[in-house]
Amino acid sequence: MTKKNEPISSPAPDSGEQITLRSPAELADALPYMVGFHPTDSLVMIAVHGEAGRFGGRLRLGIPTAPDEWEDTARDVAECLVRGSERRGAKPDGIVLFLCQDPEPGESAQRVMTRLRPLAQRIRLACGALDVPVMEALCISDGRYWSYVCPDSRCCPPEGNPLAAPGTSVMAAAATYAGLHVRGTLRGLQRRLEPLRGPAAEEQLAALDRAAAALVPRILEGTSRQEVGAETLALAGTLLRRMAGAPPAAGGTPADEWDDALLGHDEAAAVILGLQDREVRDIAAEWMEGEEAPPALRLWRALARRCVGAYREHSAAPLTLAGWVSWSTGDEPTARIALTLALDVDPEYRFAQLLHRACNEGIDPEGLRECLRAERRRREPRRKRGALTRPPGRRKRTPRPAGRHTAGSEK
Template sequence: MTQRNESAAAGDLQMPMVTLRSADELADALPYFMGYHPSDSLVLVALQGDRGQFAGRVRLGIPGQAEDWEFIGQELPRCLVQEVEQRAGGARPDAVVAYLCREPGPGESGRQVMESLRPLADALLATCRDLGLRVLEALCLSGDRYWSYVCAEAGEGCCPAEGRPMLMPGTSVIAASATFAGIQVRGTQKEMETRLTPLTGPSVAAQEEAIDDAVGEVLPRLMGKKGCLALAADTLVMVNGLIARLQESPPPRSMREDERDDRLLTDAEVARVLVGLQDPETRDRATLWMDGARAAAALRLWRALSRRCVGVYGPYGAAVRTLAGWAAWCVDDPTEARIALELALAVDPDCGLADVLYRAIGAEMPLEAMRGALRSGVAGYPPLSLPASVWPPVDVRAGGEAGVQGELFD
């Protein structure tokens, strides 16, 4: 199974104590548990103690093939228990709340979505009970409405056939508490993924042709070690210049404004950098540009490059989405970091750096410890001939973890 579950501990939620008493409030709470509105996802929330305190959660994209649902229904609750035990010194969760989130397709109703996902819900509930977990609620969220699988299972029929409407945004107790604490919920998962999704339309052909040309130009340079190092240096010089260019432009405030960043990068520039970053060592060296003020502009660059991995070059997106994940973590946005790394691993499940970063975020590894490990890894690579103005303003020989070598991330 190449899908990875997204996990989080109770410490991830900097939320005042809030008591949720109804299915309405539980349905409304999901984006506050996650930090965003999940799309096409299965989420399990673990609770501990008599008062049902939040103990952790896991998220997994709902598999497209229904024949995989029984396996997922058996394994995901076990993953949740394992995550909580590891974080809580062996203490098991006592109860669980399950969410199945999927928007209706064309001509489909929310009720039809709920019924189609019932086999997955049944498998989840059965496994949770086998593990000794009380299922407090299992909700299907679809089309701004929700249905309870628990009340249907008990024959109580508390949910009408058309489901119950979600609470008005911002009106619940958890929304008020989040506002008071200064916590903001991001947009939908789909919106964040779109910022990293390859473009479509008439511009695609020109970009694909530019990458074709760049590949043809680069291949002869890869025949010897000196050529590879020179290519790495050229790529990083271009990366440095593009980050500087984006720093001079106002940051996009929304997805729609991403087009402005796209216009700042020519097809030829994008092609050269994308091809150069397919070398794992060059990609790893690029992580050193995520310090300080550069990180936000670097994140914009990696997003823009990811959107240009068009046509047959879709797999090139693994490298730049990995860099986007690291940059997002560096600007204190683990939510976008997880999503970017999931997309990288969806393209290349064997991408070692993406896997290391994804696991590090899930394990709550300190950012500076990860930064030190990356610097130490890059310090083991052959030196490049780069202008002093281009090389990142960090000493890659300092701050690293002893014994961490470059091949860790290959």
């Protein structure tokens, strides 16, 4: 850091207590707790405020593979973090930078550090141009860390320093006390939302083709959007109740595989196509809290995995819904990952754009939750009813029409 063992304070996860991090080693160990997961292949920047060095806004971006993109990337991330902090109330007094990337086959971790040094330097210059110094810049690779700022080889040797053993730091102790856990690696969290592969993907693709082929003639023959929307919501409600009522995964079966087995290919295809309607998607977004939220999140993740082949862009809807439920229930790191993936498949998907911006700017999701509650009350003024509000096991009722349906890309 700019001064040896200059302290930086961070709030303990979900508590009012402060944790003081006094060295690059403690900063490197604290990173997964600050972002909620191990940020593999990531550029992470954290704003620092005040004399006590309080952590503020955070930014994560995949490291661009092409070095000729680094100049523009450096300017963009510096501008984004500094201006975003100003909009939230205060310009940062400093920034802590992390570059996290594991070696390619045949590459050493030290080589990764050397290869990424020009990117770190560009970011330091971009932040300096905005009058915000980079107080520390760390490279983390293959269980070791290096400082791009500290020139003292006695504490920051060329071969790097090993990261602390997991769970042994003051930040780890605070997180354990608060009941929080690192959610795994970024790659692992992304994998839960990626399309199926192999024979299951081929079967799902065939089901999507069948559903699309059946839907177009129905609309041409006069089937209304309201009818298709109501069918989509009724089927989605059935699948949600199935998720909620299923026993836990047994015999070592991964949870996602267990959820995948609960959905038929044709069922999944019908709901995926139906969710392309904006109004249907917005009604489905009302499954956002309480007992509805956990099975809804499982359902949206499973449907995102079913968007295979030419239907990959259709995953923007279930990915956005997964991001929304995650954010609504307090899991901001997972929400950002899902929303980023939604924008990767459809950069113009408006709902994902709005949620991603709101989540990154620290806006309280309660405002949107209340809007959705009010819309639900308006649609059902006298009593809760329909597939979206019934607890698992209740007798099925016919839901009200969901509004206009479109098979296009209304967002």
